[in-house]
Amino acid sequence: MRCECGSPLPSPTSYCLSCGRVHTLACGVYIGKKVYLVAIGKVVETQSFEIYDEEESIRNLFEILAERIHERRVGEVYVSGEDESKIKFGFENVRRYALSDLRVYATQPLPFNEFVSKLREFVTRKKELRKVDIPPEEKIQGAHTTIIGGRLGREFLYKVALCEYVKKIVPGVITGGASSLGGGVRFKVTRCDERGNIRALLIDGSSVQEIHIVTTAKNKEQGEVILKMLKSVSSS
Structure with missing residues (x-):
């Protein structure tokens, strides 16, 4: 097996030490x-x-x-x-x-x-998705400046912002129930729309905040790929 540069490779998936090509x-x-x-x-x-x-x-x-x-x-x-x-x-x-x-x-x-x-x-x-080069802290925008969950809530959104396929994160309205849901601060991605943007929920006890995630996806199929990536934030 040889790299495109002509150098021998130990396997078809090996990194080429000669030209630096990743396979x-x-x-x-x-x-x-x-x-x-x-x-x-x-x-x-x-x-x-x-x-x-x-x-x-x-x-x-x-x-x-x-x-x-x-x-x-x-x-x-x-x-x-x-x-x-x-x-x-x-x-x-x-x-x-x-x-x-x-x-x-x-x-x-x-x-x-x-x-x-x-x-x-x-x-x-x-591999088909477009990446963006935007500092994570600049991705969190919108009219609602309050983010529930305190430090943990902001950490969840920051982890989402680290994704190179996320362009913008917009915290939305906060709703509250009569009783606590328990379980501490949680983050859950729920679905993506036809344009590939993603809806998520930030949960803190009985309070729930909608989070809108704008991605580089061109359609729902590409959005589902990003959604699967962001699901790991829920368990991190």
Whole structure:
């Protein structure tokens, strides 16, 4: 296998040390009976690793995964697994041992083959999205200057603003119920419209604030891709 510059590559998804070309769009980590590393590029490359219960073995495993991910110079890793507990385990360890400033996203539980198929479709569509270079703090705008949830509420919106496909965040009206919903401060993306913009809710006890997120998406299909990315903010 050779890079477009003619230099040999260890694999089709390897980073080229000669010209600096990245051949991987994103990586996936799947936790099942084994741990799988999936690299999505022009081809899909999969590596499997045995997993053991010992703390030292777990550390060694995720250090190796971190090295493999770093070798491909990707900025994003998507974590899935057979169930929620395995996804949480993978998500926490991928972030803990990362060798660069990775964006790590947790997905829903899926069979392995379905995860690979959906990940490939997702990152291919994501490649078509336009990025914006706007400081996160300048994206939060609108007539409603109050943001419920105090510091935590603002942290949720700041995390949304870090997304390079978000152009503007507009806090909306605040409504309140008669009784507390409990659960502390929460953020939930709900749907996207036909233009690809996203509606979300910021929740603090019995108070609920609508959040309107303006994206670079051209249509609902592209907006759904961004919505999936922002869902990770709800669980962060």
